[in-house]
Amino acid sequence: MTLRVIQWATGGVGQAAIGQILLHPDLELVGCWVHSESKAGKDVGEILGTDPIGVIATNSMEEILALDADCVLYSPLMPNPKEVAALLKSGKNVVTPLGWFWPTEEERARMEPHAIAGGVTLHGTGIDPGGATEQQPLFFSGLSSAITYVRGEEYSDIRTYNAPDVVRHIMGFGQSPEEAMNGPMLSLLANGFEQSVQMCLDTLGFAEAEIRSERHVAVATAPIDSPIGTIEPGQVAAQQFAWEAFVGDTKVVRVAVNWLMGDEHLDPPWKYGPDGVRFEVEVKGDPDAFVVIHGWHPTSVAAGLVRNPGIVVTAAHCVNSIPYVCAAEPGILTFVDMPLVAGRAHPDLAR
Template sequence: MIPTVVWGTGNVGRAAIRAVEAHPALTLAAVLVHDPAKVGRDAGELGGVGRTLGVAATDDIAAVLAARPRAVVYAASGDIRPDALADIGRAIRAGAVVVTPSLYPLYDQRNAPPELRDPVLAAVAEGGGSLFVSGVDPGWGNDVLPLLVSGLGTEVDVIRCQEIFDYSTYEQEESVRHLIGMGHPMDYEPLMLAESVPTMVWGGQIRLMARALDVELDEIRETMDRRALERAVRTRTMGEFAAGTQGAVRFEVQGIVDGEPRIVIEHITRIHPSCAPDWPSPPDGVGAHRVVIEGRPRIEVTVEASDEDANRSAGGNATAVGRLVSAIDWLADAKPGLYDALDVPLRPAVGRLGRRPA
């Protein structure tokens, strides 16, 4: 069994606790939290497992890493925790294989900026751990799935990856309101939508797909469109969003090949279905991830996942976490290093079919 730590218990961390507990090759060794109110609470309660797991959450990072766990699921948000790179470096130097969605530039680690890549490689050399970064949007929807589906076509003109979501189900108000701008006046400039930021976040996945397809990118471009709410709406998790404030966002990060957008990651997100009704909507009105291969034949694959009482955003988190957690035993057997989605194979659910943890 591979002793595994879950670091952080937000949207991603809750799913990670469940994924580690369900994996037959892993054992939950510790749960690290930053909120003092969570210290001492059982991991099963924090993860929504439905039973106690006998692992009490702690904020003692030094003690947890001193025990030299074999793996760490780093689930703290890189958006709002500036120490994420340093945290991950500490875990790698302690000899752990680390999986995380928190360091966007390392989605395509070979082309990551030296100021991010070099500290990770130094930690690997010092401690013998490893790192695999894959997105929570989810990563597989912007790398391995579109690449797999592209191989089914005879002619491929455009690869388009879409996230289409109603953010009223998303339980991270800080990100929804302030990073993305939902509920703010239309002249508010949210950080996540600022020029070049979408490329910073998703450009690595564009470059990763281009590398796998053996094509040269001319450049990466962005498009952006925002819509205001025509009426006030109230959400279950985040309260009211006023009329006239931002209610929907649609943007693309485009990989340009021979002057044309050929590899596209598109996000269409709303705080309520009534906003921007002319934009694409998910089949159930709540959320989906979609891959469209424009070519011959045209291929469209839509993935809907739900978790935590049919919550679509939680389902997306859970599948992203599943990709990361399922990679741990492969990484534990591989040599120490810095890995990306083209290095780490998709792992089948060995030992989990039809079984639930006792």
């Protein structure tokens, strides 16, 4: 049975998701919500710069709620729990990269009744958080025993992220260190990444742990060309965010992101190292595991500004989860509760 899907928002993740929905044999795109009035009323293909696909975008919440659909892939810039609750109550499953990966008891109490009332399921997934910071560490832990430590960490060139307003005004690049450190980014990231840490703690069965967060910045020592313009000496050109869990004095979980505007002209002189941009997964146990993942980063800054694989991976994890979410019992579903989520064969090679 083909599942009818609505895409909510057409930013980077949304546009990638639409392309993947159109290629997925079990899914059909039937609706699209857009934020701006300038996009409303347009064929979604026009918004993507492709041929028309026969789906007209709308900025009306009422139209989306009234639409017959099985699932909404919800990916605006920032989540609005009231919107998600309304979608659930209207009888639509929701898959999102914006939260509810491993909700607290309070979050579950707020959102799960709406899902149960609608007879549907809410699932948070993605890549970072949503994959590299908990799914992959937990997967590789299954090949070991007596686990003492797991880590998921990203090393990215933020020059490849084609969202200049977000990079400058929300992420704090190009600002003074004081402005960036007092900005909103740590708190915006904390909910998702703390859920990643807690998922690892709970699933692996660690004792009660303390989660600590930290943020560090590096500044430019010479002008750095970037998609937000030139970053001048003394302005923030690299950042690290980390969340670590300790059982007593023992560090047992680490999830972190390292975002650099290239690795030249930085103070401190941070470097990607010989492996370059990458994701790392580490497990300490019997035996240990250390995994470096390439392919989720673009091959160049120019290529990333056109199509960033990290964005595409986030969308793919959401899209591929939809059939499993729609088949689940009503409520909140985490990936720990799901069967293996797999992609589908290219249409040219499919049965």
